[in-house]
Amino acid sequence: MEDLSRANSLFALDLYRRLSASNAEENVFFSPLSISTALSMVYLGVRGDTAKEMAKVLSLSSVSDVHSHFKTLTSTINRPSTSYILRLANRLFGEKTLNFLPEYLHSILKLYHTELQALDFIGAPEMSRQLINKWVEEQTENKIKDLLKRGAVNETTQLVLVNAIYFKGCWIQTFDTRDTQEMPFKINQNESRPVKMMYQKDIFPFRYIPEYELQVLELPYKKFKLSMLILLPKKTQDDSDSLLKLESELTIDKLLDWTKRDNMVPRMEVKVHLPKFKLEFESYLLKILQEMGMSSLFQETKADLTGMSSQDCHFNLSVVHKAFIEVNEEGTEAAGGSRVCDGPNKIESQSFIADHPFMFFIRHNPTDSILFLGRFRGPS
Known part of the structure; x- marks a missing residue:
């Protein structure tokens, strides 16, 4: 299979x-x-x-x-x-x-x-x-x-x-609705639109790909059978489109390697900002x-x-x-466990702020199958 x-x-x-x-x-x-x-x-x-x-x-x-x-x-x-x-x-x-x-x-x-x-x-x-x-x-x-x-x-x-x-x-660790605030989402260099930005700080599988200045975050659902994987390119300071560049150079080998849990830092404390959408x-x-x-x-x-x-x-x-x-504080609804506690060797916090275009997919972990795949370029 x-x-x-x-x-x-x-x-x-x-x-x-x-x-x-x-x-x-x-x-x-x-x-x-x-x-x-x-x-x-x-x-x-x-x-x-x-x-x-x-x-x-x-x-x-x-x-x-x-x-x-x-x-x-x-x-x-x-x-x-x-x-x-x-x-x-x-x-x-x-x-x-x-x-x-x-x-x-x-x-x-x-x-x-x-x-x-x-x-x-x-x-x-x-x-x-x-x-x-x-x-x-x-x-x-x-x-x-x-x-x-x-x-x-x-x-x-x-x-x-x-x-x-x-x-x-449902997320393995839900977002607290009291932490959701309106923030600007940068559509491109010249345009921003408001989004409801969720927030939480917890331990998640995480990876940074330096040659692409790319953050990869795994947000597991309860029982770890399914996960949302988010590929967040660096926010550019010029007119270039970092997501477009990622899409044009992405291969299946890169995608599978970057998002394989064995290749990620398994216990990174991440401050996650993710839009409701x-x-x-x-x-x-x-x-x-x-x-x-x-x-x-x-x-x-x-x-x-x-x-x-x-x-x-x-x-x-x-x-x-x-x-x-639909992605919200409780989890995800798509027509595609217990909280992980801090250990004694906690790694320093990493910020993951998805306030600009990103790519994401929902994976069925037991079969390594991509159920849903998409990108979020901002609220319409």
């Missing part, structure tokens, strides 16, 4: 760069694991060049037993916990007149724990759209609403693949995935879907992703 985790991380960083480039001045937030899982269900049913393209874009070419590993991964992530809520759910919605191969339906049930729900796209496309949106709302505690906009489903639609992920967790980000990924090299899947004359259906089917397939996150 380690190879799959790395493959998913490679895809996550590649997609992050492209979303950042197309939303240059905006906040970005998405669930790369959700997207990878949804696309892997399509990958299960494609053949020929379509399969080769998908494997390359998803970085799956060197991963053996891809779907078995995804089964293990999703089962591990969905394991019940008393310290947080984390659900990863998949569902296929297919046109009721289309004959899907029994082998494909059996495989997605066995490997992805989902069935295909037949809908009447031809006769009742709008009702079908509403049913799909309702399912997504239920899976994300009503945080993701109206995923498919009016008109996104029509009488030519044959298959809709939906993946939903929901996470809600709420983000909702919607992205239409068809064009981006085509630019990444997944082209034939979205071309009716080239898509090889013979692993799904023996019929000459050309799925009107769109890839829509919508993600929500």
Whole structure:
């Protein structure tokens, strides 16, 4: 499963760069694991060049037993916990007149724990759209609403693949609401906006990367199964964009090395200033995935879907992703223990003041999987 985790991380960083480039001045937030899982269900049913393209874009070419590993991964992530809520759910919605191969339906049930729900796209496309949106709302505690906009489903639609992920967790050490104060957040060299800045001082895993003047902080959630990792570049004194520079030079090896807990100072006393924020980000990924090299899947004359259906089917397939996150004093809600006491060898305090743009992700520590990934460039 380690190879799959790395493959998913490679895809996550590649997609992050492209979303950042197309939303240059905006906040970005998405669930790369959700997207990878949804696309892997399509990958299960494609053949020929379509399969080769998908494997390359998803970085799956060197991963053996891809779907078995995804089964293990999703089962591990969905394991019940008393310290947080984390659900990863998949569902296929297919046109009721289309004959899907029994082998494909059996495989997605066995490997992805989902069935295909037949809908009447031809006769009742709008009702079908509403049913799909309702399912997504239920899976994300009503945080993701109206995923498919009016008109996104029509009488030519044959298959809709939906993946939903929901996470809600409490910090292992919560922020005291009495310490939250309004502070300026520096959008760029010339502009600042007020944010509600949370504060606490405690022991956290921390690392400083001198060649990038980068602070890396891990804020664990209860039981340490999940963590938020924040990459905070130095605040610049000129017109340069330190976050943009970090994004352009960041590689998967650097990201994994910098945020590996074994490579961090495990017991640094850190004075943390972190904004309260709420983000909702919607992205239409068809064009981006085509630019990444997944082209034939979205071309009716080239898509090889013979692993799904023996019929000459050309799925009107769109890839829509919508993600929500709220970070506050109690913890994090995203649609991605006991307090650690001071020891006798306490290290001197380190200030971590996130009052300018930063990158962050939420990691499932047992599987080293990036559940959510984004950047905060300031309040809108």
